[in-house]
Amino acid sequence: MNKAKYSLMIKKEALRLGFMSCGISKADFLEVEAPRLEKWLNQNMHGQMQYMENHFDKRLDPRLLVEGAKSVVSLTLNYYPQEQQREDTFKISKYAYGEDYHFVIKDKLKDLLAFIQDNIGEVDGRVFVDSAPVLDKAWAAKSGLGWIGKNNNLISRQSGSFFFIAELILDLELDADGITTDHCGTCTKCIDACPTNAIEQPYIVNGSKCISYLTIELKDAIPDEFQGEIDDWMFGCDVCQDVCPWNRFAKPHSEPRFSPKEELINYNKQEWKELTRELFNGIYKKSAVKRTKYEGLMRNIDFLSR
Template identity: 40%
Template sequence: MAFDGVQVDGPSLVADIRHWADELGFSSIGVAGVDLSSAEPGLGAWLSNGFHGEMAYMALHGLKRARPAELVPGTVSVITARMDYLPASTPDGWQGIEFERLRRPGEAVVSMYARGRDYHKVMRSRLQKLAERIESAVGPFGHRVFTDSAPVLEAELSVRSGHGWRGKHTLVLSREAGSMFFLGEIYVDLKLPESLPVTEHCGTCQACIDICPTSAIVAPMKLDARRCISYLTIEHAGPIPVELRPLIANRIYGCDDCQLICPWNKFARKSALPDFDEREGLSGAQLVTLFAWTEEEFLRFTEGSAIRRIGHERWLRNIAVGLGNALRSTRDADIRAALQARAGHPSPLVREHVEWALVQ
């Protein structure tokens, strides 16, 4: 393949990209084409059903998500990347340890991916470095990096480029690495040989569907985000539906249940990067302790974390729900006192959830 007068050996370049990616901490690399037309009907139906909830950007960009060459004109290939995120200190039997947290109502549960550094920052920076390595080899080329940051069908591209198959919970699953990983992409104007997809291996298992606390997985590979705890605690800006609050339990940021129960995650890999090591205070902390954070403390303790983007108001909203659920089962005086201390909060959103919690 010729590029600006330079002869580029596609297979050789992809092999080099994989080597450079490994040095940067990526777990695997693939290449996808840009014809995602077969994914458009499913995307259109998902949007038509309103399963995207308040994530207006999903509908705003519409089918552009399935058309890489429209999003970034000139794109002819997509380099896809996987980065494992389990901390290096993750012990054996970690799934059971995480489930035990849900049996301690006073403990705050933060999704495992969010306990370290913001993956957007880590992935984007390293994808850019990877693009620079490619540029040093082939000369200037058109490219743009993404990681959960634009209208990109990340899971679809990942599946098409061989990282895994689409699990019934809609996440990408790998026989070698489970699903505990982040995805990222580099849209490029270089024509590269596409990776081969892998076969599916969920079989008759539907453990992820059965365990979902809010029945958000309405059918295999169909997720109603409006019921998903990750959506409700992170993406949703308003009041959490009253009927779903008891089901959230003590989860204050995200939910890992469908991944924890998945048999394939016994093969989940630990990260090679210290960025995803757990931060002190975001694992095993008490709801009462986190509820007492001032906005200044929230900003300080979540600096560089993905959690910061929900803001202090939603942070308090989520914890108030957790405290209400804990109060129902423990009748703890400290929990009631913590809630009463926020009863006059200036935010109507926080006050409403505190009021709900106090009557549990």
């Protein structure tokens, strides 16, 4: 009785805090994902993302992250923007338009955890936002929030894929939700549209060829083989999401902290080329773009301008 009651309480509060959806799964070993992750790493599809090799066991078992863990609460937060960049410019992935999502989501997660502790009692748990060894998409799929598509993004029939994923891992037993079915069907739009052919097979993405990797994670020079293939993306890439038919259901977010700076929307290519460090720090204050730093962004712009 309490499991059902607590599960419903948590989901209602998550929606009140602005999350788009909330699902629950049992904290257990990810048996299906384990061999897939191992194979992906062995084939060096993670490129220079060495952190993907670390904490292999913890990525697959949340009980190693939170002692006595019984439930994984997965949450999604919409970031689809109302207004988008002008077309004739260097492009930034939509998720980075506003304030760094790590800050925004962690604030909401901490509020949710406090609510659980205040209303249910002594519950131990941790909040996770894309910065710890947790397979976000796998847990969200297990929680029924969508299916992992051919482009390796979590996709929802109701809202598409322009959303962040986060988790609460708790030592509280809750009612687990069932998984949903795959609705990609015979569609190959994401595979056909990828400028660098990073989606080498349905459901298998070679991270080292992905534009997001090349413009953010890669610290060395972008290899010449990608000259003319990066499609004016200077930070991240949205191509496989933009062409996904399920994103016709994406609706603009209502999170003020994700609102973009005017320069980000309106700058043309020449203005980006002339970007100074001072302007970079102003436009991207508290932004996810700071991850690539000023030097990294200018490296990308120089590469695109050759």
